[in-house]
Amino acid sequence: MTVKQHIIIKGVKDGLLFLLDDQCDFEAILNELKHKIEKTHQQLLTGPLIHITVKLGNRTISEEQSKQLTEIIRSQGNLIIHAIESDVPTVPKAHAELKVMTAIIRAGQEIEYHGDLLLLGDVHPGGLIRCTGDIYVLGSLRGVAYAGIHGREEAIIAASLLRPSHMKIADFLCPPLDQFENSDGVMEYAYIDNDQVSIQKLTLLHRENRLPVIMRGV
Incomplete structure (x- = not known):
């Protein structure tokens, strides 16, 4: 039985696009990302500097989760994160901490x-x-x-x-x-x-x- 992929990697004009499944557990995303970078996608992810855009879909992540994603991607020395983007509309921050x-x-x-x-x-x-x-x-x-x-x-x-x-x-x-x-x-x-x-x-x-x-x- 084919195991569902939670991360799809596509080539774009300016580098690579990482499309993340917004329905699965975030820990599953981290595990699969680490596996792809270290094991299954070495040939694709090696070479000169590559700009990475991460698409979160309808998911928002915390600063700590963003840091975890960043650390895994940067562990492959030639990968540079261009942006981490979410489709969830941002709400202007009110002065809750005023x-x-x-x-x-x-x-x-x-x-x-x-x-x-x-x-x-x-x-x-x-x-x-x-x-x-x-x-x-x-x-x-x-x-x-x-x-x-x-x-x-x-x-x-x-x-x-x-x-x-x-x-x-x-x-x-x-x-x-x-x-x-x-x-x-x-x-x-x-x-x-x-x-x-x-x-x-x-x-x-x-x-x-x-x-x-x-x-x-x-």
């Missing part, structure tokens, strides 16, 4: 949070806020703000008065704010655009197709 804090961050004080932070108060020069997600300051931001500190380039920094002494999103430093048009009295946000930090009015945030925290000026 923390609301009422405080004044003075010189020498530091706040660090995993998620998005809405601060009702001011950040004085010498104060520091560091977050893995977005930073919203319903007040003046004159201290230091680091958003997306684990590499999340989609993060933003917004404030009623955006005049930080130092600001960074992911690994991108913000240039001196005197390079930007002075718009005192208008809430602004900083974001990554074409590998650099840009400043824009908060009223235009909807153009980024985001789900921002609703804020009003003070």
Whole structure:
């Protein structure tokens, strides 16, 4: 009796396509993938660098499962993962991890949070806020703000008065704010655009197709 294959490998213009069965147990996928790479498909998978696109079908996987797939594929030294794609529509992430804090961050004080932070108060020069997600300051931001500190380039920094002494999103430093048009009295946000930090009015945030925290000026 023929054993059902959970992984189909097809050649495409830019490399190889791995089509994964979205109905079977994920552990079965891992076992078959390892068997194909190490045993049955050596001739196909050897040679020069090959770009691999993995199609998950109607399946979503966790970061840990994605890491497992990646490690097995990369064990064959010439295989490079181009993309891991799912047909399941992605839902924009709401601010489920939003923390609301009422405080004044003075010189020498530091706040660090995993998620998005809405601060009702001011950040004085010498104060520091560091977050893995977005930073919203319903007040003046004159201290230091680091958003997306684990590499999340989609993060933003917004404030009623955006005049930080130092600001960074992911690994991108913000240039001196005197390079930007002075718009005192208008809430602004900083974001990554074409590998650099840009400043824009908060009223235009909807153009980024985001789900921002609703804020009003003070």
